[in-house]
Amino acid sequence: MPGDLERAAGLLGAARRVVVFTGSGISAESGVPTFRDDLTGLWARFDAERLATPEAFDADPDLVWGWYEWRRARARAAEPNAGHRAVAAVEARLPGTTVVTQNVDDLHERAGSRDPIHLHGSLFAPRCTAPAGHPAAFPAGGTEPDEGRRIPPPRCASCGAPVRPGVVWFGEALPVAAFSAAVDAATACDVLLSVGTSGVVYPAAEIPRIAAITGAAVVQVNPEPTPMDELYAANLRGTAAAVLPALVAAAWPGERG
Structure with missing residues (x-):
């Protein structure tokens, strides 16, 4: 973990375009x-x-x-947790960041994220x-x-x-505009953070794969191994609320937020 955290922090700190791709794990930490x-x-x-x-x-x-x-x-x-707030902190430091989520809650928005892409829709829309x-x-x-x-x-x-x-219900396609925007962001980014997702729900799980194939460094934050481990430049074992603040602090040492 220390070696992977250092590697991931170096990648994030040098990045210009970042995608943060989140799944149910980050919301589960808030009790959703x-x-x-x-x-x-x-x-x-x-x-x-x-x-x-x-x-x-x-x-x-x-x-x-x-x-x-x-x-x-x-x-x-529910309330946003430290993981949601750390995602918003990445956006504040890198305005070109795109948040893509599989979650249907509004915790990213309430933590300060701007216009996250909801691949599976929203309970509030x-x-x-x-x-x-x-x-x-x-x-x-x-x-x-x-x-x-x-x-x-x-x-x-x-x-x-x-x-x-x-x-998005069983038997329905993902929203075309949302999926297209997510693919475009994954294709253009140089770092993708995959947070709290197992990587087995398709077609959403294609997003980190697309980023890796097109040359981005993909960093995974998850308590357990996933089928996508081999694609990633760094695997940070732990929850979003524990790992993401540490990653942000290591990427931008001396800064607050």
């Missing part, structure tokens, strides 16, 4: 469960495929919307179910959803169609 882990308590009687597909929403929109409102409330109650799929708003006010509660989805203010969660 994955969608599978959020099938607890009264939700445990359902499986993910019943709640996270277009077909599930068509069959029982109140059930699906209620679960996503439960998840949104859980994410809203609902959209109309009409073909145009334009953004929609949550109803004003409201109460915290009870666990297991069915909640009718709101209606689009423009056309009256039901509003759906703004996430």
Whole structure:
């Protein structure tokens, strides 16, 4: 670890264009469960495929919307951790940094990241179910959803169609614009930090591979080995909240933040 940290810090400190690619591990440290882990308590009687597909929403929109409102409330109650803040610190030092996340929470934004690319959508960006799929708003006010509660989805203010969660469900493609922007950033960067992701969820997992193939140094931050280890210039074993602040401090010694 000390040798890899020194190597990674040297790469980061000399970088001009950085991509930070994050997965569920960084959010888990703030207490945000994955969608599978959020099938607890009264939700445990359902499986993910019943709640996270277009077909599930068509069959029982109140059930699906209620679960996503439960998840949104859980994410809203969480706070960014030191890993999120360290990502924002990298952006502050290198304005050309691009954050690409597989997470559907808003913890990067609340930590200070500017316009992260959400490959799998966001719990905080609902959209109309009409073909145009334009953004929609949550109803004003409201109460915290009870666990297991069915909640009718709101209606689009423009056309009256039901509003759906703004996430990528099983059977759906990643948003074209988001994936294209992530690929462009990975192709142009000279360092990519892969943080808290197993590297097995495709096509998102192509992003660090693209960076490596096009000549970038890829640094992994993860507690456990992953199938992508051999691609990386440095493997930092540990959690994002523990490793990223140390990496930032080593890359820019003497600076605060």
